[in-house]
Amino acid sequence: MASFRKREKAGGSFSYTAYLRYKRKGKMVYTESETFPKKKLAEVWAAKREAQLSELGALERAISGLESNSMTVGELIDRYFVEVFPLKPWWRSKTDTLKQIKNSEFGQLAASTVKASDIITHCRKWNERSSSSTTMQHYIYIKGVFGVAAELLRCEVDYSQIDVAQRTMPKLGIISKAGS
Missing domain, CATH: 1.10.150.130 (Tyrosine recombinase, N-terminal domain)
Known part of the structure; x- marks a missing residue:
């Protein structure tokens, strides 16, 4: 499940960062994040990326860098x-x-x-x-x-x-x- 963080930039506008974190046996094995100007874009990216990583072997390839x-x-x-x-x-x-x-x-x-x-x-x-x-x-x-x-x-x-x-x-x- 993705988490999101809203940050105020110097000019007063906001950015939204989507975080994907995966743990195994209590240890963080993979993390990925992206920042977007709108929350909806962050949510869409997170959903797409989670779907990609849920495919058979995708998370393991991401972890190993392959x-x-x-x-x-x-x-x-x-x-x-x-x-x-x-x-x-x-x-x-x-x-x-x-x-x-x-x-x-x-x-x-x-x-x-x-x-x-x-x-x-x-x-x-x-x-x-x-x-x-x-x-x-x-x-x-x-x-x-x-x-x-x-x-x-x-x-x-x-x-x-x-x-x-x-x-x-x-x-x-x-x-x-x-x-x-």
Whole structure:
């Protein structure tokens, strides 16, 4: 069962933190929490996460840390849709682009093992069909998903690989800003 805590922020608004705690033989074996601007969002997240953890073997994987290590980029994008969109809605074009990424070869890779070369390869393939500014959107959305992977989506990724790809792709003409 989840517990919730209401906290007043400096500006006078409130945030709500949902806590999930699991004990075995009186010892805490797993804890997880997320903070939201509205209590309803915290309740929805807690209910979804409790349902996920109630699936056969899910809690054990979460405890051992294996839950996040086997997630593909496509699964990570699915979690991004579920967890981030309710908090920060975006336009349909971003949804369409994320679905393209999810359904690509890049989407089948294990998220925890993604290297800069994988990102560059994905963007290079996309750039063959489109402009470098459109390919930049792919990169930006990948960066956005990976940027919240560890903290919000509970998937450990090597974010430094994003930065390496970003420094390399303009040199190869794969990405550029609009109008250049």
